[in-house]
Amino acid sequence: MMIQFVVTGYWMFLFTFLLANLLILALNFLSFFQLRETSVAPEPEAALPLLSILVPARNEEQCIEACIRSLVAQTYQRLEVIVLDDNSSDTTGSIVQGIVDELAPTQAGRLRLLQGASLPEGWIGKNYACHQLSQHAIGDYFFFTDADTVHAPGAARAVIACMQQLEVKLLTAQPEFELGSLGECLVVPLLNFTIMTLLPVALVRLRPEASVATGNGQLLCFQRSAYEKIGGHAAVKGNILEDVLLARAVKKVGDRMAFVDAMDVVRCRMYRSFSEVWSGFSKNLFAFYNYALPFALGALLLNLALFVVPPLLALAAFLLHLSTSVVVSGASAYLLAVVMRVLLTLRFTRQRHALALLLALCLLHPLSIGLECLILLNSIRCHYQGTGVSWKGRQYNRQNASKGRNSGSEIVAMRQVNQAKHEDIRKI
Secondary structure (H helix, E strand, C coil): CHHHHHHHHHHHHHHHHHHHHHHHHHHHHHHCCECCHHHCCCCCHHHCCCEEEEEEECCCCCCHHHHHHHHHCCCCCCEEEEEEECCCCCCHHHHHHHHHHHCCHHHCCCEEEEECCCCCCCCCHHHHHHHHHHHHCCCCEEEEECCCEEECCCHHHHHHHHHHHHCCCEEEEECEECCCCHHHHHHCHHHHHHHHHHCCCHHHHHCCCHHHCCCCCCEEEEEHHHHHHCCHHHHHCCCCCHHHHHHHHHHHCCCCEEEEECCCCEEECCCCCHHHHHHHHHHHHHHHCCCCHHHHHHHHHHHHHHHHHHHHHHHHHHHCCCCHHHHHHHHHHHHHHHHHHHHHHHHHCCCHHHHHHHHHHHHHHHHHHHHHHHHHHHHHHHHHHCCCEEECCEEECHHHHHCCCCCHHHHHHHHHHHHHHHHHHHHC
16 A cells, blocks of 8 residues: 555656646747847947957867857957967967967957966866956956857857847856767757756746856856956856856846857857766766755756656566556656657757757667766765866866855955956056
8 A cells, every 4th residue: 555655656746747847848948038140130339338258268179269260250349359278288279379360450459369377276277267367358248158169150249139138237048069979969968958847947037036047158248347246257266167156146146147048149069079078077067966965866866766767667567567557657757758858959959960860869868867867976976085077187176176265355355456457448
């Protein structure tokens, strides 16, 4: 009797959760604001704010040229592109310098290359690179983007127009994910799946609570005053998930933000092999749960219960000629998850040559979830053993992940210095 009660409760919970996921997904399809080049009305250049596009780059020789050329080619004229070579051991810096040297004299100030300083104790590398970039930027808006992104010519104009239309101080966005290897195709789409089935994205803009903030470091555009109000990257200097924390900080000080669909104007190849997927997600995944072991293990068990156990139960019951209801229930739960993956793939895939493969891999959703759970366990192991994860030639472990939030007085002092610098530049 008790076993029957537990089994019935499990299936009821399972389908309630999955149907809630499906409802959130449907709402997001209807409400996810899309950035489009063609939707932006032209404005006189003199009326546009000055935009600083800031690119931290470390060992990015495979992708940096495409990124920087796409930024220099923006139709938005009142901008500066600043790249910081974060002590790369490859040819990243020389590639960017080559593009600087190619620019016509009339575009000489459009692109600058900075050499990053040595990483101080307590800082995550990317955060310190972004901090240095902000110290050299003179724009009214700070547009942080990653070196593995490529931007359509109208991307910058679309971002500024969207921020003005929505009246927000921070805009973050979901780019198109470019996928190559099988490992990328299995794991990377789970980023979209998680956000779009759990977070009603309209709430990011409509609600003031920091708990419904989200950030994506591939595209973070701040109004300068809002960035300085929260203390910039110095306020999150030791945090791996700086993008999410910066977004929460914006809401905590009473400013508004939005999370939008930028797939038509920005694309990103996050990783280029399963090995990179494993290392990259191992660096970030436990941090996503704020290094809270009960929370992380609870999420792991929930994912297994929702997406891995049902098809296994259905298969076992079918092969062993057990309860038909278990076969039907398990298969139905599996199909619900697959349907959500298929809908997301159709909605967010621009790589038409890869669409058939990505749709077929939706059938392997339980395998994708299983891989994610293994990566989470590895992330937990690396954290507690202190071995950390090697990424871009740096070691990320619990020591450098746990250090480094500035005191309130340090943040206030930095704001004052930044504001004074900004005003001095404006007077020139």
